[in-house]
Amino acid sequence: MTSPEEAAVTVEAGPPVVAAAEPTVAVRHVTRTFGEVTALSDVSLDVAPGSFVSLIGPSGCGKSTLLRVIADLLEPSSGEVVVAGKTPHRARTDRDYGMVFQKATLFDWRTVRRNVELPLELMGWDRTRRRARADEMLALVELTDFAKHRPAQLSGGMQQRVAIARALAFSPKLLLMDEPFGALDEITRERLNLELLDIWTKTRTTVVFVTHSIPEAVFLSTDVVVMSPRPGRVLRRIPVDLPRPRDTGTRELDRYFELVTEVRETLRGAGLL
Amino acid sequence: MSRRGRTAINLVAILAGLAVLWEAYRAFALATGNMWPGTDVALPVAVRGSGNAQQFPHVWEPVLALGRPYRGGGETLGAFLLGQVGYTLREVLAGFVLGSLLGFLLGTLFAHSRLAERSLMPYVIASQTVPFIAFAPILVVGFNSLESFPRWSGVAALSMYLVFFPMTVNTLRGLRSAPATAEELMRSYAASWWTRLWKLRVPAAVPYLFVGMKIGATAAVVGAIVGELSAPSSQGLGAAIFSFGRVSNNSVQLFATTLVAGLVGIASFSTVALLERAVLRAYAGAGPAR
Amino acid sequence: MTAALLTEVRRLRPPSALPAALTALAVLVAWEVVVRVFAIRPILLPAPSAIAATFVADVPRLVRALVVTGRAALLGFVLGSLGGFAVGAAATRWRVLREGLIPVGVVFGAVPIVATAPIFNLWLGALSIWSNVAVVALVVFFPMMINTITGLASASDSHRELMRSYAAPQRQVFAKLLLPASLPFVFGALRVSAALSVIAAVVSDFFGGFRDSAGFFIKTLMANADYTGSWATVVALCLFGLLLYGAVALAERWSVPWKEQ
Ligand SMILES: Nc1ncnc2c1ncn2[C@@H]1O[C@H](COP(=O)(O)OP(=O)(O)OP(=O)(O)O)[C@@H](O)[C@H]1O
Ligand SMILES: [Mg+2]
Numbered sequence: 001m002t003s004p005e006e007a008a009v010t011v012e013a014g015p016p017v018v019a020a021a022e023p024t025v026a027v028r029h030v031t032r033t034f035g036e037v038t039a040l041s042d043v044s045l046d047v048a049p050g051s052f053v054s055l056i057g058p059s060g061c062g063k064s065t066l067l068r069v070i071a072d073l074l075e076p077s078s079g080e081v082v083v084a085g086k087t088p089h090r091a092r093t094d095r096d097y098g099m100v101f102q103k104a105t106l107f108d109w110r111t112v113r114r115n116v117e118l119p120l121e122l123m124g125w126d127r128t129r130r131r132a133r134a135d136e137m138l139a140l141v142e143l144t145d146f147a148k149h150r151p152a153q154l155s156g157g158m159q160q161r162v163a164i165a166r167a168l169a170f171s172p173k174l175l176l177m178d179e180p181f182g183a184l185d186e187i188t189r190e191r192l193n194l195e196l197l198d199i200w201t202k203t204r205t206t207v208v209f210v211t212h213s214i215p216e217a218v219f220l221s222t223d224v225v226v227m228s229p230r231p232g233r234v235l236r237r238i239p240v241d242l243p244r245p246r247d248t249g250t251r252e253l254d255r256y257f258e259l260v261t262e263v264r265e266t267l268r269g270a271g272l273l
Numbered sequence: 274m275s276r277r278g279r280t281a282i283n284l285v286a287i288l289a290g291l292a293v294l295w296e297a298y299r300a301f302a303l304a305t306g307n308m309w310p311g312t313d314v315a316l317p318v319a320v321r322g323s324g325n326a327q328q329f330p331h332v333w334e335p336v337l338a339l340g341r342p343y344r345g346g347g348e349t350l351g352a353f354l355l356g357q358v359g360y361t362l363r364e365v366l367a368g369f370v371l372g373s374l375l376g377f378l379l380g381t382l383f384a385h386s387r388l389a390e391r392s393l394m395p396y397v398i399a400s401q402t403v404p405f406i407a408f409a410p411i412l413v414v415g416f417n418s419l420e421s422f423p424r425w426s427g428v429a430a431l432s433m434y435l436v437f438f439p440m441t442v443n444t445l446r447g448l449r450s451a452p453a454t455a456e457e458l459m460r461s462y463a464a465s466w467w468t469r470l471w472k473l474r475v476p477a478a479v480p481y482l483f484v485g486m487k488i489g490a491t492a493a494v495v496g497a498i499v500g501e502l503s504a505p506s507s508q509g510l511g512a513a514i515f516s517f518g519r520v521s522n523n524s525v526q527l528f529a530t531t532l533v534a535g536l537v538g539i540a541s542f543s544t545v546a547l548l549e550r551a552v553l554r555a556y557a558g559a560g561p562a563r
Numbered sequence: 564m565t566a567a568l569l570t571e572v573r574r575l576r577p578p579s580a581l582p583a584a585l586t587a588l589a590v591l592v593a594w595e596v597v598v599r600v601f602a603i604r605p606i607l608l609p610a611p612s613a614i615a616a617t618f619v620a621d622v623p624r625l626v627r628a629l630v631v632t633g634r635a636a637l638l639g640f641v642l643g644s645l646g647g648f649a650v651g652a653a654a655t656r657w658r659v660l661r662e663g664l665i666p667v668g669v670v671f672g673a674v675p676i677v678a679t680a681p682i683f684n685l686w687l688g689a690l691s692i693w694s695n696v697a698v699v700a701l702v703v704f705f706p707m708m709i710n711t712i713t714g715l716a717s718a719s720d721s722h723r724e725l726m727r728s729y730a731a732p733q734r735q736v737f738a739k740l741l742l743p744a745s746l747p748f749v750f751g752a753l754r755v756s757a758a759l760s761v762i763a764a765v766v767s768d769f770f771g772g773f774r775d776s777a778g779f780f781i782k783t784l785m786a787n788a789d790y791t792g793s794w795a796t797v798v799a800l801c802l803f804g805l806l807l808y809g810a811v812a813l814a815e816r817w818s819v820p821w822k823e824q
Contacts, residue, residue: 071728093730105721108821109743118739122731150821283663284670318686328685392582402754402808403801404761407777409769410785411793415607495675503769503782511678518681518770527681535674542673 022085024049024174024206025070030079032065039065041231042079049173052200052207054217054224056263062232063210067176070208071099084173095123097174098167102182104159106151106166113138113147116166123170137165140199157188164196168203175207182212190248193219197246214267218242218259219250226266236266292332299329326522335529343526350526354513354533361497361509364425365541368432369493373486375433376440383441384448384474397441405434406496410503428500428509435496436489443485447478483549490545494538510534605790617791618798624780625799632777633803635692636764639699640756640807647704648749651711655741661712668709676702677763680770695767695776702763703756710752714745747822750815757811761804 025047032040039062047053055063068074070081072088083091091097098119106115116134125133138144141161151159160180167175181189193216200207211217217224224238240259242250250256302320309316320329327334343350379397383390409431416427451474459469501511514534517527591611597603598610605613618625654660680698687694718740726736768778777800784793815822 073724073727092728095730097728099725099728101721101725103721105719105725107722107740107743109746109819119729121739122729122735152821280662280666283659284666286659287663287667388582392586395583396586399805402758403804404758404765405801406762407765407781407797407800410782411790411797414785418604418606491673491675495677498675498678499766499769514678514681515770518684524685527685531678531682534678538674539670 023047026082028080030076033077038231041233043233049206050204051222052220054209054211054221056217057227058229061227061229064178067178067210071176097176098172100163100167100177100180102179104163106162108151112149112162115162116169119170133169137169141165157184175205177209179210214260214263224263228270235270295332325525327525330525334525335532338525338529357510357513364429364432364497365493367429369436372433372436373440376437377444380441380444383445401438406499409499413500428497431500432493432496435492439488440485443481447481448474451477486545490541491538494541609791609794613791614794618795621795627775628777628780629799629803631773631775632764632768635695636699636760639696640703640760643700643703644707647707648711651708654712655715668705671705677766680767689772698767699760699763702759706755707752710748714748715741718744746819750819753811757807
């Protein structure tokens with residue numbers, strides 16, 4: 001593996017794509033260190049409203065850190081983050097974003113429906129409204145029949161769908177997803193990709209999506225952001241100009257392969273493959 | 274600071290805090306004449322008495338009492354209690370050793386035979402949901418009616434009973450803890466059942482055996498003390514607590530004796546815990562999941 | 564003892580019934596036969612039939628004994644558990660307590676707490692039920708405290724982070740995450756305490772006090788050579804212990820349904 005300095009030289013950094021409208025997420029020169037370790041180094045990134053931005057990069061490059069800085073679960077060491085026009089802290093307390101982790105992190109003691117209701121409960125929705133909303137969300141992820149089950153009775157993929165339903169339940173402006181399908185098998189993963197795109201189209205949420213999978217990133221995104229190994233920085237931002245709606249046929253398009261290759265080349269150019 | 278150092282400091286701080294609370298209550302009760310201030314409601318525990326008959330002595334008074342003669346004159350309380358500790362420890366030791374062995378054997382039997390496990394284990398378990406210590410007088414009196422056994426052996430038998438259960442369960446669990454792949458490996462070497470037991474299962478069980486023995490170490494002390502007071506024997510710490518408790522003008526001695534009983538319990542537990550640490554360090558193996 | 568016993572009882576599985584039932588029958592028959600054939604003295608071991616006969620004949624006395632001892636056990640069980648939970652829950656707020664109380668619990672777990680019965684008799688009066696209740700409560704207190712602290716700390720980091728992402732206030736995090744996550748531990752302590760509370764109640768009977776208590780009967784009947792009477796009292800007490808344990812197990816099933824399998 002080459003050192004980050006070399007990587008920065010060999011790869012031509014793309015110009016930051018600045019959207020016309022005010023970005024939903026604006027990350028400006030963010031650095032984050034953990035003691036000796038620099039996880040993020042001068043990262044800048046704009047996420048336009050309604051876009052679907054994937055972060056891809058080698059393990060340990062700071063993707064999760066970046067997501068958690070955006071979510072105000074971590075403070076940046078320096079630099080600035082704006083979420084929905086506010087500080088991340090304000091955005092968090094205003095419940096502007098929903099988050100999905102690699103593990104479903106459902107509450108064992110709640111039924112599927114009550115898990116989806118959790119954020120609504122915290123936001124003080126009344127019972128009937130909560131219930132109606134949860135059922136609506138479960139229909140969206142096709143789990144209506146499992147509303148009364150407990151998480152332990154569900155497969156990994158189903159659990160992850162519950163987590164997505166939960167994150168979407170209060171219609172957040174922004175959806176932050178940290179390798180949500182990372183622990184799933186390839187078949188389930190592709191199905192959930194389609195489902196997620198469907199949901200995204202219906203809800204028009206802005207998504208920031210962390211993944212290790214190049215095909216997944218290309219298939220889902222409006223933009224793929226390739227990150228360098230530690231200290232993490234943005235190597236390149238690749239707009240994905242595949243037609244929509246995307247479906248299984250998309251994966252057979254020439255342009256799809258070109259884009260997959262492009263992402264792969266970028267990673268390889270940085271000495272990552 | 275090391276974690277152990279901090280734990281020790283926290284422990285001492287909390288114990289010191291409890292001592293301060295004790296003294297604060299004492300001072301408060303003395304100041305208000307054992308009443309809640311401004312009411313005619315009595316405090317739950319009255320502070321009264323003097324000398325050896327104090328109901329709520331200063332925390333240090335029981336300790337000082339150890340150095341004074343415990344009745345009229347002659348032997349100090351400390352010396353007397355040391356003798357009682359010796360008597361009790363004999364019961365504890367006998368009960369602990371026999372109970373551990375019995376538990377180990379029974380656990381091994383269970384590990385060997387599914388049928389034995391399925392037919393006996395439920396009772397070993399149910400026996401633990403049941404106050405078997407209620408048998409104390411029955412066991413001790415019955416045992417003492419056998420002329421051929423020394424008087425302390427009835428109490429030892431009670432201790433043994435209390436030790437044997439946790440030992441059985443943990444032996445069984447420990448012997449079952451060796452990974453199936455290791456067992457298969459041993460089989461592939463055509464190792465006999467005995468070899469597999471001694472070379473694989475028993476070593477794997479060692480951490481579990483210590484869990485059982487740590488429970489047993491305390492249980493043996495509880496059994497000895499309860500056994501002593503439930504029989505018309507007149508020796509040992511339990512008997513001393515009983516007799517000091519009967520006569521209210523000996524209350525400082527009662528506190529001192531109870532304190533010593535507590536220390537015996539802690540010492541018994543710590544002995545096994547230290548042994549455990551030494552053995553496990555020698556093994557450097559993984560402990561049981563907790 | 565108690566701390567390790569907690570892990571113990573938490574892992575016990577309900578046994579399959581048939582071999583166990585057969586064993587029970589076989590043991591009873593063998594016991595009866597051995598006692599008769601070898602003419603074993605009742606001071607050592609009365610025949611089960613004799614114990615059963617006494618049990619039936621003595622029902623009023625046994626009920627009285629269970630009321631006296633059982634009420635101390637129950638009250639102490641409830642008060643001690645509440646106290647242990649309250650202190651354990653308070654401990655989650657202060658680090659000194661959180662880190663210091665576990666070793667304190669371990670130390671007190673190694674102490675024969677039942678031996679404090681005479682002290683409570685001295686303080687609260689040997690003929691007051693509260694001295695028995697206090698012993699039981701103290702015995703029950705430590706396992707509950709330890710398990711509450713462990714249980715409230717058992718929620719995973721990712722779950723805590725989820726609640727943080729919702730900007731949930733501390734109170735809600737406690738009510739919706741920490742508390743439910745701690746329930747299996749709390750019930751583990753309750754199950755251990757169910758057994759311990761009956762043990763502590765009967766031992767504090769042994770130290771003197773009520774004339775009608777179970778412990779009193781067991782001890783004095785044995786001294787008065789009424790061996791089957793003593794045995795029958797123990798049997799009654801065991802039944803009470805099982806009943807209490809069963810009640811806790813039922814409550815656990817009902818309140819921690821997600822843990823059953
Ligand atoms: N809480 C923390 N304390 C210390 N170091 C941390 C912490 N969180 C992350 N790091 C370090 O920061 C770096 C980036 O971690 P991060 O989890 O963001 O990587 P990632 O890109 O998400 O990796 P992966 O793809 O494996 O999830 C790693 O070197 C990690 O060790
Ligand atoms: Mg990550």
